[in-house]
Amino acid sequence: MNREETIVNERAREAVYRRALEVRASRTVATQGPASQAWTRTGTVRLAEIPEGVLIGRVALAEPNADVPTGDYYVGSAFHQGDHFTVFNWAARVAATFFADTGHDWCADVVGRRSFAHEGDRIADFEDIRFEGATGGPLFQARRLTVPKAPARALPTPVAAPAASPVSTPMPAPVAEPTSHRAPDAPAPRAGAPLRAEGLLRRQLRAPRTGHLGAVLATLQPDQYDLVTRRADEDLIIEGHPGTGKTVIAAHRAAYLVSRADHELDEGDAPVRRVLLVGPTDEYADHVRPAIDRLTGGSDAVDVISLRRLLATLAGVPDVPEGRAITRIEDGASEIFSFAHAAARIHRKQQAARNRTTMRLRDAYDVLRANGTAQEPITRDPEWDRYFANLPRFESARMSRMLAPMLAAIGWHLSSENPYAGYDCFIVDEAQDVMAAEWALLDAIATGNERWTLLGDLNQRRSDAALASWTHVGDLLGILDDAGDAPVATISRGYRSTAPILEFANRLLPKAERAVRCVQTLGAEVQIARVRTATLHDEAVTRAASLGTRYPDGTVAIISIEHPVTELELTKRRWRKDPDHAYRWTREGQSIDVLNPNYARGLEWDAVVVVEPARFPQNFLRHGLLYTSLTRANQELCVVHSEALPEALRGR
Numbered sequence: 001m002n003r004e005e006t007i008v009n010e011r012a013r014e015a016v017y018r019r020a021l022e023v024r025a026s027r028t029v030a031t032q033g034p035a036s037q038a039w040t041r042t043g044t045v046r047l048a049e050i051p052e053g054v055l056i057g058r059v060a061l062a063e064p065n066a067d068v069p070t071g072d073y074y075v076g077s078a079f080h081q082g083d084h085f086t087v088f089n090w091a092a093r094v095a096a097t098f099f100a101d102t103g104h105d106w107c108a109d110v111v112g113r114r115s116f117a118h119e120g121d122r123i124a125d126f127e128d129i130r131f132e133g134a135t136g137g138p139l140f141q142a143r144r145l146t147v148p149k150a151p152a153r154a155l156p157t158p159v160a161a162p163a164a165s166p167v168s169t170p171m172p173a174p175v176a177e178p179t180s181h182r183a184p185d186a187p188a189p190r191a192g193a194p195l196r197a198e199g200l201l202r203r204q205l206r207a208p209r210t211g212h213l214g215a216v217l218a219t220l221q222p223d224q225y226d227l228v229t230r231r232a233d234e235d236l237i238i239e240g241h242p243g244t245g246k247t248v249i250a251a252h253r254a255a256y257l258v259s260r261a262d263h264e265l266d267e268g269d270a271p272v273r274r275v276l277l278v279g280p281t282d283e284y285a286d287h288v289r290p291a292i293d294r295l296t297g298g299s300d301a302v303d304v305i306s307l308r309r310l311l312a313t314l315a316g317v318p319d320v321p322e323g324r325a326i327t328r329i330e331d332g333a334s335e336i337f338s339f340a341h342a343a344a345r346i347h348r349k350q351q352a353a354r355n356r357t358t359m360r361l362r363d364a365y366d367v368l369r370a371n372g373t374a375q376e377p378i379t380r381d382p383e384w385d386r387y388f389a390n391l392p393r394f395e396s397a398r399m400s401r402m403l404a405p406m407l408a409a410i411g412w413h414l415s416s417e418n419p420y421a422g423y424d425c426f427i428v429d430e431a432q433d434v435m436a437a438e439w440a441l442l443d444a445i446a447t448g449n450e451r452w453t454l455l456g457d458l459n460q461r462r463s464d465a466a467l468a469s470w471t472h473v474g475d476l477l478g479i480l481d482d483a484g485d486a487p488v489a490t491i492s493r494g495y496r497s498t499a500p501i502l503e504f505a506n507r508l509l510p511k512a513e514r515a516v517r518c519v520q521t522l523g524a525e526v527q528i529a530r531v532r533t534a535t536l537h538d539e540a541v542t543r544a545a546s547l548g549t550r551y552p553d554g555t556v557a558i559i560s561i562e563h564p565v566t567e568l569e570l571t572k573r574r575w576r577k578d579p580d581h582a583y584r585w586t587r588e589g590q591s592i593d594v595l596n597p598n599y600a601r602g603l604e605w606d607a608v609v610v611v612e613p614a615r616f617p618q619n620f621l622r623h624g625l626l627y628t629s630l631t632r633a634n635q636e637l638c639v640v641h642s643e644a645l646p647e648a649l650r651g652r
């Protein structure tokens with residue numbers, strides 16, 4: 001069977017699989033796998049959570065066995081036992097045979113793997129890897145299948161990548177990472193192979209960014225799989241440079257935890273019914289939600305929320321403005337949580353004395369501003385007393401991101417209900433930007449048995465008021481080990497940005513922290529344009545528009561502290577704000593995203609123009625927010641400036 005025939009055949013299987021899951025989802029009874037396969041049984045399934053049938057890959061064993069008489073099986077979005085083939089759920093333990101070399105008894109018997117790339121919802125390409133022990137014949141049985149329905153469009157040629165996510169427009173042949181010279185479909189050593197599904201991965205990374213994170217199961221790497229599938233009762237802190245896949249791990253871990261079958265859990269590992277994923281901004285929540293929906297079939301077992309929405313809910317106010325980072329240490333200090341408690345207690349007493357039961361955030365805030373009462377001061381510390389006295393009136397406080405942790409803490413202590421009760425696991429991404437007072441709040445809403453997965457990059461800290469070490473964070477959450485160490489796992493392979501971009505951005509880091517292994521070793525040099533102040537934004541728009549023509553199917557952003565001025569420039573040139581999008585501008589079919597750097601955290605584009613680095617807020621010896629902005633681009637970065645660049649970025 002040639003390559004095209006193989007694709008047609010695999011597509012046909014996927015169509016059969018998809019239909020079988022659709023039928024299952026439409027039934028009102030629970031479904032079950034074969035009795036001999038305890039680890040494949042799906043047990044009782046909530047019908048809404050049966051995902052769309054997607055085949056991720058295929059595994060060939062050296063020998064057939066009683067459970068897999070064909071000697072090979074698929075890994076997909078849900079378990080399915082068909083007449084001619086078996087699909088195991090990607091979250092089942094047996095799926096370790098596809099993702100890694102350990103984790104299941106059958107791993108030692110694996111002689112080959114096939115990974116699928118999809119175009120839209122159809123298989124568009126595949127990559128086979130053979131291991132030692134594979135015979136010279138075909139890896140997988142070449143049983144021809146009837147295609148249920150003729151494909152509507154012509155097949156893409158196998159090497160030219162299709163237009164939509166995850167594999168995209170035609171591109172140059174992948175460049176091998178120096179350490180890997182393994183040709184697809186050639187015998188490969190089992191150990192030391194640095195990347196799996198390498199060809200597909202490289203093409204996926206060069207594909208236009210869609211504006212949303214994708215589910216990347218077909219190319220998930222063994223180290224990522226290891227972190228995604230750690231036991232739920234293991235607290236984890238995952239640290240890595242920009243673009244090393246932290247958000248990928250966060251999204252896949254959230255989906256994995258709620259997708260595991262109860263009977264597969266190790267002894268003592270608790271089932272996870274609900275996960276709360278907390279991210280930095282609403283934009284981040286929009287960015288990751290589609291990946292989680294795809295992985296879980298749109299299950300409501302995972303909620304994704306921005307930190308500011310969480311704070312607003314706790315404060316009992318409709319919204320909390322996003323905006324600049326908290327920079328005054330006091331505003332984010334953990335003491336705020338206990339001061340808020342004292343203020344709420346005093347306010348409650350005052351209300352009781354007046355025979356009133358209603359608690360008012362505004363009044364409790366005023367108690368705090370007054371440092372309690374003469375009889376019952378909240379603190380006798382003169383510095384905090386001064387801090388309280390200088391707090392603004394409630395109306396202003398409500399509009400301040402700086403005071404959001406305080407109002408949320410007061411709201412939390414006034415309320416008798418926990419709006420975030422019932423989560424078994426909390427995942428916090430961009431954790432480097434969470435203030436101590438916010439950690440105290442997160443710890444408070446976690447009622448006791450919850451587990452934590454935190455992901456972050458201390459180099460991207462946008463304020464010195466955030467905790468500077470994971471040990472401090474771990475201490476606040478009570479997740480340090482017996483030796484007092486935080487459970488930190490470090491990932492170091494950069495997926496997003498090309499080597500030239502990361503090398504440029506990493507100049508902002510101390511020398512010892514600059515090392516990063518880039519998957520995309522080649523890429524365009526960073527463009528640096530020095531212009532007169534008067535033409536700064538004009539040049540930024542010109543450059544972004546020109547980059548847009550190079551990425552017609554992708555995305556381009558301008559990240560600018562003075563984004564309103566950039567927007568004015570766009571208006572002058574007849575660009576129009578997209579009413580359905582928070583930061584998108586369009587003209588004649590082209591689009592440019594314009595953001596303040598605070599909103600760009602966790603997001604990515606094909607090409608990015610960063611405007612006037614000198615105006616980015618700097619923290620002590622660090623350029624956290626600038627560093628984050630410089631590392632948002634997947635393919636091309638342009639820096640436009642009129643003032644001198646930070647010293648580390650000057651020269652070549």
Ligand SMILES: Nc1ncnc2c1ncn2[C@@H]1O[C@H](COP(=O)(O)OP(=O)(O)OP(=O)(O)O)[C@@H](O)[C@H]1O
Pocket residue numbers: 201204205213214216219220221224240241242243244245246247248249457495496601602603604631
């Ligand atoms: N295994 C993978 N297969 C395909 N794409 C991947 C894989 N791992 C990461 N990526 C891609 O790399 C890019 C960066 O990943 P991600 O956003 O998770 O990094 P990050 O560490 O959270 O970055 P940052 O801290 O800068 O926000 C994303 O486009 C993601 O889809």
